Amino acid sequence: MKSVPSAKRLTFFYFSIVAIALVTIHASVFELTKEDIEHLYGNNRLQANEAFALRVFANADLTGLDKVELPREEISEVNRPPVIYLNWKNLPPGFPDPDTLALNEEREVKFSPESEERAYFMKKIDLPAGGKTYHALLVIDNTLFEFSEEQLLGAHAQQLVVSLVLLAISLFVVMKIAERLTNPISRFANTLAEKSPDDLEPVDVPKGTATLELLKMVETFNDYQARIRDLLERERAFNRYTSHELRTPLMVMKGAITLLGESKDEAFIEKQRQRLEKATGEIGEFIETLLTLTKAVEGAELIPRALSEEELTNIVANHQHLLNNKAVEWWVKVEGDPVIRMPEAAFHILLGNVIKNAFACVERGVVSVVVNSEGIQVCDTGPGLYGKSSASEGFGLGLLLVRDICHRYGWSFELKDNSASGSSGCTAVIGFAVAQNTGEEVKG
Incomplete structure (x- = not known):
């Protein structure tokens, strides 16, 4: 026979599925949100600095310049100013060839010059300046966001640890609740297993947490026991009645047969014959009725x-x-x-x-x-x-x-x-x- 898991085991199994799903959703949402925020942040900075460059350098002469910096933010090792490159030859090593980029195409690049990992957002633009239009490459240093991203990952790890601790506490509470709910049912099952077949007395509600379902189960079982007890008592009484009902005509028949062998009087014999006929008729009617009670009602009846x-x-x-x-x-x-x-x-x-x-x-x-x-x-x-x-x-x-x-x-x-x-x-x-x-x- 295939083993059937206990309620506690099933509770643990299903709770584990829910916990794994929650942790997976938590990690997935963080990863997707982090990527979306990074791209939104980089794109917004590119668009803002492009608009700024178009406005600032509209009447400026940029002839002979290799690059122009846009110092609009606080400068640090991880927060360098945006740069507009006018000469592709002065691009730092590791950048892709701008000729491979489509106009207004935005791209993110990461590389590690001088053993230092850096991240950039770039966009190829047309920059009108001094009556000319320059093919320029707008580059934004995104290392600050990458650094912040590492800090965000650390914070997320702390949140994940807290979530796992809460899940463990929740699992402990759920298992305790399941134990309190299932223990009375187990006791009820053990009580039934220990009862003898002849014991039809009502069963008390087992000790422990008494739920509405448990009370209904015990009540239904006791009602079922009572119906069985009544049925057995009724069957015993019916058997006593049947023996009594058959014994009387059989005794009449036995007496009539005995008397028939002791007399040759025709009137007496006729009287005994009538007694026999009446007794056999009573037995026949009784047996016919008993047999009829065991069958379904037919239209002929x-x-x-x-x-x-x-x-x-x-x-x-x-x-x-x-x-x-x-x-x-x-x-x-x-x-x-x-x-x-x-x-x-x-x-x-x-x-x-x-x-x-x-x-x-x-x-x-x-x-x-x-x-x-x-x-x-x-x-x-x-x-x-x-x-x-x-x-x-x-x-x-x-x-x-x-x-x-x-x-x-x-x-x-x-x-x-x-x-x-x-x-x-x-x-x-x-x-x-x-x-x-x-x-x-x-x-x-």
Whole structure:
């Protein structure tokens, strides 16, 4: 596996790129600026002295002169006066042949006569004087600027050193900041690596600088852990419910088979056959519904069908045995012509589990089932949501399957305690999908 650099290493790498770029730009700007200033300075001096010579020597007689100096500045070894050469033979050694220069062409020359490096700017001009026009060479000693340039380079070197020191300090500060920001993340990663697969408890925010991103990361991870924990608990409860749901019809089938082998009475045999048929039907419906929940919703499952009072009564009556030895009555009321989009097997398991939960919770009183075009309400007069006994837990697990079926077909399911309305017990409210009343297709 290819190694992945750490955040500190990446920070150092990118900061180094920026530092090198800044130093390069700094040096380049200095070099380019220095050259531009030198040429601008030399050209401006040439133009100024040319204008001065044209004005001063307009009426002067320069016949027989080899050169004319223009002492307009303070004279020193590095600041010699401008000179106009009229005779090319008197040019100092090292100068180019003026005949090779074009008129008004400006040129810079550098050479080292007598082991002393000097620099000049020159320009070939026409100099009118005394009624004549002379081909002259205007020469300006630029050694003073070259000397100043060396001083400027020294100053620039000092600035560069200061810049490098500042960059080093900045790098140190940036690395410290990166360390403070990344250390909590490293601790968080180590904490996760040390957690066992069965440990789904929330993780505390690691010590160190707590940034908004780190807090969001820990919060998201803990939420994810909580969802996994809820899923596992729900799966365990669902498995318990499944075993309970299958065990009852299997016991009925086993008992019926045993009784069939001990009797030859046709009426008794027919009764046991009906018990077997009913038990196998319940198992078949339950398995079919479980398998359906694992697949996407198909159009064939959403064919509208009407709910009749007879179908609803049969579903409730199938669980009448849960009321044995209980002073409980039940009734079914259908308002209007309710229409649903759900397979018959899934609907029977859905409503059957709600009925079983109600029958298991109530000891005396009434269980009512009211159905209309908006949904179903199953109300009981039991102890309510907060007074259920552990004996009803097995049937309460069936509500997990109820919620799954409702979620699959876009229905809603809610348990409400009746204490808010001043009565006892609770009410299970099943809401039909809005789409099924508007003709839209329900999607899983």
